[in-house]
Amino acid sequence: xxxxxxxxxxxxxxxxxxxxxxxxxxxxxxxxxxxxxxxxxxxxxxxxxxxxxxxxxxxxxxxxxxxxxxxxxxxxxxxxxxxxxxxxxxxxxxxxxxxxxxxxxxxxxxxxxxxxxxxxxxxxxxxxxxxxxxxxxxxxxxxxxxxxxxxxxxxxxxxxxxxxxxxxxxxxxxxxxxxxxxxxxxxxxxxxxxxxxxxxxxxxxxxxxxxxxxxxxxxxxxxxxxxxxxxxxxxxxxxxxxxxxxxxxxxxxxxxxxxxxxxxxxxxxxxxxxxxxxxxxxxxxxxxxxxxxxxxxxxxxxxxxxxxxxxxxxxxxxxxxxxxxxxxxxxxxxxxxxxxxxxxxxxxxxxxxxxxxxxxxxxxxxxxxxxxxxxxxxxxxxxxxxxxxxxxxxxxxxxxxxxxxxxxxxxxxxxxxxxxxxxxxxxxxxxxxxxxxxxxxxxxxxxxxxxxxxxxxxxxxxxxxxxxxxxxxxxxxxxxxxxxxxxxxxxxxxxxxxxxxxxxxxxxxxxxxxxxxxx
Amino acid sequence: xxxxxxxxxxxxxxxxxxxxxxxxxxxxxxxxxxxxxxxxxxxxxxxxxxxxxxxxxxxxxxxxxxxxxxxxxxxxxxxxxxxxxxxxxxxxxxxxxxxxxxxxxxxxxxxxxxxxxxxxxxxxxxxxxxxxxxxxxxxxxxxxxxxxxxxxxxxxxxxxxxxxxxxxxxxxxxxxxxxxxxxxxxxxxxxxxxxxxxxxxxxxxxxxxxxxxxxxxxxxxxxxxxxxxxxxxxxxxxxxxxxxxxxxxxxxxxxxxxxxxxxxxxxxxxxxxxxxxxxxxxxxxxxxxxxxxxxxxxxxxxxxxxxxxxxxxxxxxxxxxxxxxxxxxxxxxxxxxxxxxxxxxxxxxxxxxxxxxxxxxxxxxxxxxxxxxxxx
Numbered sequence: 001x002x003x004x005x006x007x008x009x010x011x012x013x014x015x016x017x018x019x020x021x022x023x024x025x026x027x028x029x030x031x032x033x034x035x036x037x038x039x040x041x042x043x044x045x046x047x048x049x050x051x052x053x054x055x056x057x058x059x060x061x062x063x064x065x066x067x068x069x070x071x072x073x074x075x076x077x078x079x080x081x082x083x084x085x086x087x088x089x090x091x092x093x094x095x096x097x098x099x100x101x102x103x104x105x106x107x108x109x110x111x112x113x114x115x116x117x118x119x120x121x122x123x124x125x126x127x128x129x130x131x132x133x134x135x136x137x138x139x140x141x142x143x144x145x146x147x148x149x150x151x152x153x154x155x156x157x158x159x160x161x162x163x164x165x166x167x168x169x170x171x172x173x174x175x176x177x178x179x180x181x182x183x184x185x186x187x188x189x190x191x192x193x194x195x196x197x198x199x200x201x202x203x204x205x206x207x208x209x210x211x212x213x214x215x216x217x218x219x220x221x222x223x224x225x226x227x228x229x230x231x232x233x234x235x236x237x238x239x240x241x242x243x244x245x246x247x248x249x250x251x252x253x254x255x256x257x258x259x260x261x262x263x264x265x266x267x268x269x270x271x272x273x274x275x276x277x278x279x280x281x282x283x284x285x286x287x288x289x290x291x292x293x294x295x296x297x298x299x300x301x302x303x304x305x306x307x308x309x310x311x312x313x314x315x316x317x318x319x320x321x322x323x324x325x326x327x328x329x330x331x332x333x334x335x336x337x338x339x340x341x342x343x344x345x346x347x348x349x350x351x352x353x354x355x356x357x358x359x360x361x362x363x364x365x366x367x368x369x370x371x372x373x374x375x376x377x378x379x380x381x382x383x384x385x386x387x388x389x390x391x392x393x394x395x396x397x398x399x400x401x402x403x404x405x406x407x408x409x410x411x412x413x414x415x416x417x418x419x420x421x422x423x424x425x426x427x428x429x430x431x432x433x434x435x436x437x438x439x440x441x442x443x444x445x446x447x448x449x450x451x452x453x454x455x456x457x458x459x460x461x462x463x464x465x466x467x468x469x470x471x472x473x474x475x476x477x478x479x480x481x482x483x484x485x486x487x488x489x490x491x492x493x494x495x496x497x498x499x500x501x502x503x504x505x506x507x508x509x510x511x512x513x514x515x516x517x518x519x
Numbered sequence: 520x521x522x523x524x525x526x527x528x529x530x531x532x533x534x535x536x537x538x539x540x541x542x543x544x545x546x547x548x549x550x551x552x553x554x555x556x557x558x559x560x561x562x563x564x565x566x567x568x569x570x571x572x573x574x575x576x577x578x579x580x581x582x583x584x585x586x587x588x589x590x591x592x593x594x595x596x597x598x599x600x601x602x603x604x605x606x607x608x609x610x611x612x613x614x615x616x617x618x619x620x621x622x623x624x625x626x627x628x629x630x631x632x633x634x635x636x637x638x639x640x641x642x643x644x645x646x647x648x649x650x651x652x653x654x655x656x657x658x659x660x661x662x663x664x665x666x667x668x669x670x671x672x673x674x675x676x677x678x679x680x681x682x683x684x685x686x687x688x689x690x691x692x693x694x695x696x697x698x699x700x701x702x703x704x705x706x707x708x709x710x711x712x713x714x715x716x717x718x719x720x721x722x723x724x725x726x727x728x729x730x731x732x733x734x735x736x737x738x739x740x741x742x743x744x745x746x747x748x749x750x751x752x753x754x755x756x757x758x759x760x761x762x763x764x765x766x767x768x769x770x771x772x773x774x775x776x777x778x779x780x781x782x783x784x785x786x787x788x789x790x791x792x793x794x795x796x797x798x799x800x801x802x803x804x805x806x807x808x809x810x811x812x813x814x815x816x817x818x819x820x821x822x823x824x825x826x827x828x829x830x831x832x833x834x835x836x837x838x839x840x841x842x843x844x845x846x847x848x849x850x851x852x853x854x855x856x857x858x859x860x861x862x863x864x865x866x867x868x869x870x871x872x873x874x875x876x877x878x879x880x881x882x883x884x885x886x887x888x889x890x891x892x893x894x895x
Contacts, residue, residue, distance in 0.1 A: 065626055065893070072579070073622035076586055077615050080604060083593070084612060087605025091674050094597025095849045102594035103860050105587030110867050113579035114874045120893045121576055126877045134874070165850070169673045170597075172850040353672045480605035481675075482683060490612050497616070501623055504634040511632035 009484040010476050013085045016491045018461070020077050022454060023498040027071030027505075029453050032146060032193055033200015033235070034064045035139035039132075040227055046132045056220050057135075058123075059517035060204065065120060066508050070501055072113075077494070085487065089468055089478035096162050096173040097152055104148035112141030146196070147189050154185035156469050157460070158253040164381055166352045166371050171472070183249050188460075191242035194235045195456060199449045201232025202416055205423055206446035207513055209439040212432065217516055225427055232420040239413055244307065251308045251316070254470060257463035259319045260399045261406035262304060263292055267317035267330065273303035276407065279400055286323055287393035292400060319399070323392050335392035338471075341379060342386035348376075385472045394474075397465040405458040412452035419445050527757070529854035530844045531826070533595035536861055538821035540588045541659070542814035545700060547581040548655070549806070550574045552701070552708030554621070554648030557641055560712070560728060566721045568629075568888050568895075571644070573715040574708070575625040575895040576878055580871070582622060594857055598847035599832055602676045606668045607658065607684025614654045621647035625895045648708075649701065656700030658684075660693040662824045662831055663747050663769065669837035679836040692750075695743040702736035703790075703813060710797060710806035717882040726797065733794050748773070753830035755843045762830060762841050772827045779819045779826070786815030 038060050045053035079101060083090050090097075118126060118134035126134070155161075161178030162171045173179065205228045208221035251258040259265075262274055265284075275298045282293035302312035309316075315330050325334030333341075348370055355363035370376050389395060419442060426432040432439070466474040553574040561567040593600045604611050620643035627633045628640035667679035667686065680686060687693045709725045709732060716722070752768025755761070765771070773780045789812030797805035825831035830841035848854060881887075888894060 062893075066630065069623045069626035072582060073619040076582065076589075076618055076622075079586060079589055079593075080611060080615055083589075083600045083604025084608050084615075085605075087601040088675050090593065090601035090605070091598055094593055094600060095853050098590065098593030098595070098597050098600065098849065099853055099857055102587070102590035102857060105583065105590040106860060106867065107863065109583045109586055110871065113583040114871050116579060117576050117878055118874050121878055123893075125881065130877065173853045173856070176852075176856045357672065480608070481677065482605075482608050483681065486608060486683065493616065497619065500635065501619075504623070504627055507632045507634050508627060508630045512630070515631075 006484050007476070009482070009487060010479050012484050012487040012491055013479050014475060016085060016487055016494065017078075017081055019491065019495055019498065020074060020081060021457065021461070023502065024071065024074035024078055025454060025457055026450060026502065027067050027074065028146070029196035029199040030067045030203055031064065031071050031142050032196030033198065033231075034060060034067070034203065035135075035142050035200075036197060037200055037204055037227055037231060038064060039136045039139045040231070041224075042132050042135050046128050052220060053223075055517045055519070056224060059220075060224070061119065062512055063207075063509060066505060066512065068116065070505050073501075074498065085480050086468070086478045087480040089473065091170055092473055092478070093159075093162075093171050093469060095170055096155060096159075096179065099173065099176070100148040100152040100155075100179070104145050108141050108144035108148060110141075112138055112145060115141065143193050143196075146193050150189045150192055151180060151182070151185045153460075154182050154188045155179055156467075157188075157464060158182055158184040158249075159469055159472055164371060164377075164384075166349055166368065167356075169349065169353070184246075184253060187242055187246040187249055191239060191246050192456070194238040194242065195453055197235035198232055198239055198416060198420075199453050201228040201235060201420065202442075202445050202449040204228035205232065205419065206443045209442035210513070211516070213436060213439050213443070218433065220517055222427065222432070225423055225432065229420055229424040229427060232416070233424060236413065236417045236420055240417065243410070243413065248308060254464060255317055256319065256322050256395060257397065257402065257459075258308075259317060259322060260397050260402035260463055261459055262316075263294070263399055263403045264304075264316065264318040265291060265293075265320050267315060267321040267326070269305060269313045269315050270302045271304040271308075271314075271316040272299035272301045273307065274299050274407070276411070277403070279403060286320065286396065287391050289393035289396060291319075292403075319396055323395065335386065335389070335395045338383040338386040339389055339392065342383040342388075345376070345380040345384045346387040348380075383471055385467060385469065385474050385477070388474050388477045389466065394466055397463050402459055402463040405455040405462065409452050409455040409459065412448055412455075416445065416449060416452070524855065524858075526851045526854070527845070529851060529858060530848045532858060533591075533848065533854055534825045534831070534844045535822070536864075537588070537591055537595065538818045538825070539814075540584060540591055541821045542816075542818035544581070544584045544588050544655075545652075545703070545817045546707065546810045546813040547577070547584050548652045548700070548704040549707035549711045549810070550578050550581045551621075551648040551651045552704030552706065553712055554644040554708070555652075555701075555705055556708060556712075556728065557644055557648070560709070560721075560724060562720065562724060565885055565888060566718060567641075569716045569718060569721065569883050569885070570712055571625070571628070571641075571895050572888065573712055573883050577711075578621065578625055582618065585618065591857075595849055595854060596842070596844070596847045597849055598670075598674060599842050601674075602668055602670065602842060602847075603658075603661075603666070603832060606676045606678040607661070607666060607687065608678075609682070610654060610658055610684035610687060614651060614658070617647045617650040617654070621651070629895055648704075652704040653697040653701040656697035657687050657693045659700070659821075660690075660696035660743065661687050662821070663696075663752070663833075664690055664692050664750075665753070665833035665835040665841075667836045668834050668840060670834075670840040692743055692746050695739045695746070699736055699739035699743055702732050702739060705732040706736055706794065707806060707809055707813065710793065710809055713797060714803050714806045715879065715883055717884045722803070726801075729794065729797060753833040753838060753841045755828050755830050755841070755845070757828055757845055760846065762838055762843075764838060768829060769823055772823045772829060775827055776822070779822050782815050783819035783823075786812040786817075786819060788812070789815065 038057055041053055041057040045057055115134040115137040119138050122131050160182050161173060161175035163174050165172050204224050208224040211217050211221040263279060277297040278295045279292040280295040282291045284291050304316055305312050305314040308314055323335050326332040348367060352367040426435055468475045468478045557567055557570055561570055624640040624643040628637050669677050709729045713722050713725050748770040751764045751766055753762050754765040754768055790809045793805040793808030796802040825844050830843045832842035834840040
């Protein structure tokens, strides 16, 4: 399946997808969060009839519109890149993965795009209530859209509800509800959209603080701070709670990612949680792969075991254990064993295809029975993807990237908890305008919240390498066989385009903010 | 009742949905067609603003339909998705590129501090308007003329050359459909502008442009249609799975599926009627007839490409690799699940119609362009 695949092709294909996804994620979370904040503001306007709230709504709506267009633009590329750059993947799991993408288009995207036109152009054309309903529908549509994409992504992290069809050489969906209520999907959805709400809130807080620093629009921006502060506080608490839930689930379904983001090489009971750490190269190796060790580390004893298993004596496996197969007390399959099992599954599939080619009906029936056998499915086919790994250490992701992205995300998450709480405290105390240091911190929080949000996706996607579908398919087997030069060319084209558009977007946003709410 | 629905029924059902989405997409490309006229149609800046704003209030519909078209293809015929998108890489990337620059161009063009300048965004709109419909037309033409790919025993695509789809531009039939779709989009764009703006001078300029664009469409479309009807198609035996090249395949399909032929002819007549009432009766409602006609004609053409035992994505390199609605589809379970989801489409159509009507009930005027808060 991956014979003669050029590794630079895999790298450039990954780079192109990462580029598109990271640019896309600059714009989407603001859409998710700001859409609800706008809807809340407009609701107050409709209920009170106070035109100041309309001014406020329209100001944030203008910023929303600038951001919305480019989010839509980068989103379409992501959808089609599954086909253009990951065609083997598209066939291997398209029967499952395509469904949520199609449902997103049908159920969510039409809702969003239909009513966004009413939201922008309907002020003088439709009734207040119809306009308000449109604004809420845009917010709901945007978040529904995110839900289906996250269901699809969660399935890649934890494939459920499917069976393998050897005739078609692909996986097929057998339980849609398992896909939808995949525990990873539920947690991912809650964690990701609330992180978008948080980003939207911090954005509003930061921009509002800038107005206060400039002594402009005090009445309006204090109301923005009130709404964004409450919305942000609820969101950040949910983000922290769902993050904890996600990590626990991750320790079961993606233990290697879990160990990597804690840089935990040796598994142990009473495992401590690293709050802060700096990694350096270690002398030890796993196979040919370099490992890391802590140069500096602040750790809370036992906390990782407690958070993961609810007990300080809970055993958390490390990277070494996952690669080499654990200890006598805590046995588990090594990567080599999984590679053997996966290789067997692959050979059975190749034998089946050969039997089909020569029309050996007896052999066909025998192998079909093997593919129906529960034992084969759970002990061999489950590790199908391992057949494509060259060495056991190929199963280890980039530990530094996973560690730093995770810790950056978490530290900033708690920082925003403080920011949202303080914003509300100082607002209610009536001293927010006097505390200019806090206003500046809130302004600086805008880039920080983007870094935090992107870090989450870096962890999710880099931390699960080498898999495009956990344990079933590595990225090297999923890539479209085109020349690396072609992908490099399109990578450069997209990089130049997205970067130019990002600069344009930021420039327009800054100008609109400086202009302020219009009368 | 649902459990009695067969696998072939679901495969056909989803090809109908795909064909319908294809028809809607080509109709909605009036936005692109209109964009391709922003330098040649308006006589002054305010007219250009009116055109851009008339089109700009609809661009999301085209965009969403394209995304849904892609998503529906992925979900229902994933082997096509993997084969065509992975194989004809450059064609699809060019299409995507042209749509990315469109999405931002509307929102950014008239905003201060947009860095690239208004004219650059207008050029973006023009590029998308010209390139988008043309390339989509070329890509759809390969449903009839074929592509150079083969599939291995694991159904993985191998493209026969390094051009990865660009070679389709060397086939006159593909070019003809690409140009036909482009000129149809231009004609529909002109008709939409006539319907949407209140400016007599602009409307009379638009009517003048309609003739040449529509005649160009007819020439290229007839060339494509005649050559396709007289050429080979790939015929598939649903029972045995064998495929053979068959002369006059698409002509036979029309004759063997009279309902599809009637739909196709009705579409053509409706398009002609829409243009006729605009040119000769000065009606401003021509877009609705050409729009409905476009949907019907494209819908029936795509049915001809995939029904009646026809490979909808023929392979020139290896005929046995040709894709049909039988060998390229998703599983029974997925198609059935997706069918339930599709039942919501009429509801979506109703709210789109309602929102469209609410926004477009009043024609765009010069005064509105000066007063309205959100102007492109």
